[in-house]
Amino acid sequence: MKREIQLYQNKWQPNFNFEKLDCDFDFYQINCEMKNKEFYQKFVKIGATFSEISNSYRGSYEEQSFVMTKKGAFNSERLDALCHFFAPIEVQIKKIASKSVNVPSDGFKQIIDYRPLLALQLGLLPLYSKRHGMTQIDGNCYFFMPKKNKKWHYKNRIIGLGIILENDGRFRTSAKTFALLNEDNRKNARQFFRWDEETSCLKQVTQIKEQNQPYYTDCAVAHTAAQVNYLDLRSQTHFSQTRMGILDLFMQEIKTHFSQYVTLELVTMADIEYFRAKYVKKDHTKEYIDYFAGKTIYLVDQIKTATSQVFMQKLYDAVTNFPDFAQINFQKTATVENGYNVVLIHNQEFYHSEKAKEKEQEDPYLFMKQGKIIQHITLEDFNYADDEGKFIRGPIYKLFQELILKDVNDKGQLNELTLLNYFKQQRGCDFAMYFEEEKDKYGLCWLKIDKTGKLTYQYFSPESFQTEPILKKLERLRKKRKNTSRNPKQVAGFIIKNDDQIAMICETQMSTISDFNYIKQVLEDTKRKEDSIRLGNLQKVVGDFLQQNPNHPKIQQGYEFLNQLTKLLKDNETATIGEIKGDYTLRGNPAIFKDINETVHEKLGYYIWPPLRTKEYEEMYGNLLDINLFCDEQKRKYYFVGIPKHQIKQAPIARTTRIRELVFPDTQSEFRFKEIQALFDIDIVKNGTLTVYPMPFKLMREYLKNEQRKGRQRSKI
Known part of the structure; x- marks a missing residue:
């Protein structure tokens, strides 16, 4: 590996050719004094209504909205028609030059904002590219996979991945579900789409003409998040179906x-990292089993239909016949019992359907009462077996983890699996988190954990923020940042060691980007098992390498591999990569195979073994691994939590690694990040991997959700 690695942030640095843009396109600014829901509902249909419009950018409530057309496409009559399109909403449409795309002046200083111009350009791509699977939705570029890719076409919905521009030139890859149009979502549908087999993407239509054909809507499936893996290193095919592959x-x-x-450059991450915590691989599965040994876990069917009864019977048979769970007593019951309960219900998509509403089927999601620990699973989404019906233990261990965490809240006491030893060694620590009492009205939940691991929760109403000295400090800290000052939801929470040592964790729009260009190149250069190559060329390269490195510590294993090539060459001039590799792999084998692999790539242009998951290539995706802390040029402190190194060798990376800021009061002495590192280095929250927030925040969220459910239940009564 000789190329210089580039690690990026999710920010573009654009360079525009304004003269060329103004020569080929017209830009129009649409002003509306009272932007409201009706304006946005009309604006999203503007492209499908006016064929002359190449793209549109819908600004927020404080921003302007823009459209662009090819030069001279709009005459005065069409501009009048565009104004009439928004009626009865009054709008003003003004033609501008590309350099004029800016936000209002700030005093005497004009701040140029090229986001609208960049967004208009990026959304044009599907109109100019002939590549299948791309289309324009809401002015953004969206990518789709052919129907043969089942992960993107699931049940009655299709997943699309959009490249969305955000503030400060930052972008995100946003996975979105498009639901099959039906009676349940027709009322709220803003746009209609049809799947086009020829181009492998959704196409927007202005009206439904053929009633017997499937149509889709932009209404997301209720409470169902679209998921597209962030990165997959298994092969070029797997990589191309991830967010990084699509970004490339x-x-x-x-x-x-x-x-x-326009030319785009990704902004690189500054090389100013000064702390990186290495994750030590743990396996707590035996401890989870020991935790429930001799105890009963009740399997409760809350649906009570023939289908649900069959489901629960199969689940019961699977867990009782699995040898590792022999010490745990599983029991089917009709009602929730004292102790640990796994409760089967439908997912929220079902309870939001018109059919469920007609039958007055309410979501039976239960809140926990003292001594009754409840973890819900859904009939539609809980899978404990693979496609061949083989039992998968991972989802069951996740149930164990959730039950343990809820048991901690129920007892108000940490245990060895939930950082009890950490708090025994510390002086104790407090945690605080905002929660929305009513719309735009926030209270504060406070969690105190003492040296014995005892949990104490306390509520503070918004009125107390003005009277309690410590709450005043938290409020002043929140208002240090523009995004958190306007929206408390952007504050993940506070860590309070004492009145003088406080840290606020706040969200940012920043995330890390690996060197996807290099990753793609390495994957393209890696031969597949079924690929055939000429043995003579390979034999010569391997033989020359061994002669030039006679003192290599593992030279004998190298000659064994050369002898295998010689035997294959006697039978045929070519062989598949699978036949050539045989039982030799890069894992657990001598380093000589890594050296041979690199030499073959240098001389012949391909890799025999996939090298990406070896230690030497970790630098390519180093900003996706472990726990990291760094400063920017303004000395602001940020951290990001990726995945443990060993996991990148086992499975795809599912999510983007987000960067969060640590904000401290100006007058205090900061406590070191190393002191709170252990709060992230725990695998019980995210099923065997690091948690992106301190673990007590998970306890607080669970506690708040349960209290809110209690409140809703009381209001019904």
């Missing part, structure tokens, strides 16, 4: 079709 495709298409108008 997007950047290449922009370079191909729009380099005359």
Whole structure:
């Protein structure tokens, strides 16, 4: 590996050719004094209604909205028609030059904001590229996979991945579900789409013409998050179906079709990291089993239909026949019992359907009472077996973890699996988190954990923020940042060691980007098992390497591999990669195979073994691993939590690694990040991996959710 690695943030640095843009396009600014829901409902249909419009950018309530067309596409009559389109809402439409796309002046200083211009450019891509699977939705570029890719076409919905521009030139890859149009979602549908087999993407239509054909809507499936893996290193095919693979495709298409108008560069991450915590691989599965040994876990069917009864019987048979769970007593019951309960219900999509409402089927999600620990599973989404019906223990261990965490809240006491030893060694620590009491009205939940691991919860109403000295400090800290000052939801929580040592964790729009260009290149250069190559060339390269490195500590294993190639060559001039590798792998084998692999790539242009998951290549995705703390040029402190190194060798990376800021009061001495590192280095929250927030925040969220459910239940009574 000789190339210089580039690690990025999710921010573009655009360079525009304004003269060329103004030569080929017209830009219009749409002003509306009273932007409201009706304005936005009309604006999203503007592209499907006016064929002359190449793209549109919908600003927020404080921003302007823009459209662009090819030069001279709009005459005065069409502009009048565009004004009439928004009626009865009054709008003003003004033609502008591309350099004029800016936000209002700030005093005497004009702040140029090129986000609208960049958004308009990026959303144009599907109109110029002939590549399948791309389309324009809400002015943004969306990517789809062919129907043969089942992960993107699930039940009655299709997943699309959009490249969405946010503030400060930052972007995100946003997975979105498009639901099959039906009676349940027709009322709220803003847009209608049809799947186009020829281009492998959804196409927007203005009206439904053929009633017997399937249509889709932009209404997301209720409470169902669309998931697209962030990165997959198994092969080029797997990589191309991830967010990073699609980002690479997007950047290449922009370079191909729009380099005359705009060039994009990703902003690299500053090399100012000064602390990185290495995750020590743990396996607590035996401890989870020991925790429930001799205890009963009740399996409760809350649906009570023939289908649910069959489901619960199969689940019961699976867990009782699994040898590792022999010490745990599983029992089917009709009602929730004292102790540990796994309760089967439908998912929220079911309870929000018109059919459920007609039958007055309310969501039976239960709140926990003292001594009754409840973890819900859903009939539609809980899978404990693979496609071949083989039992998967991972989801069951996740149930164990959730039951243990809820048991901690029920007893008000930490245990060895939930950082009890950490708090025994510390002086104790407090945690605080905002929660929304009513719309736009926030209270504060306070959790105190003493040296014995005892939990004490306390509520503070919004009125007490003005009277309690410590709460005043938290409020002043919140108002230090613009995004948290306007929206308390952007505060993940507070860590309070004492009145003088406080840290606020707040959300940012920043995330890490690995060197996806290099990763793609390495995967393209890696041969698949079924690929055939000429043995003579390979034998010569391996033989020359061994002769040039006679003192290599593992030279004998190298000659064994060469002898295998010689035997294969006697039978045929070519062989598949699978036949060549045989039982030799890069895992657990001598380093000589890594050296041979690199030499073959240098001489012949391909890898025999996939090298990406070896230690030497970790630098490519180093900003996706472990716990990291760094400062920016303004000395602000940030941290991000990726995945443990060993996990990148086992499975795809599911999520983006978000960067969060640590904010401290100006007058205090900061406590070191190392002191709170252990709060993240715990695998009980995220099923075997690091947690992105301190573990007590998980306890607080669970506690608040349960208290809110209690409140809703009381209001019904």
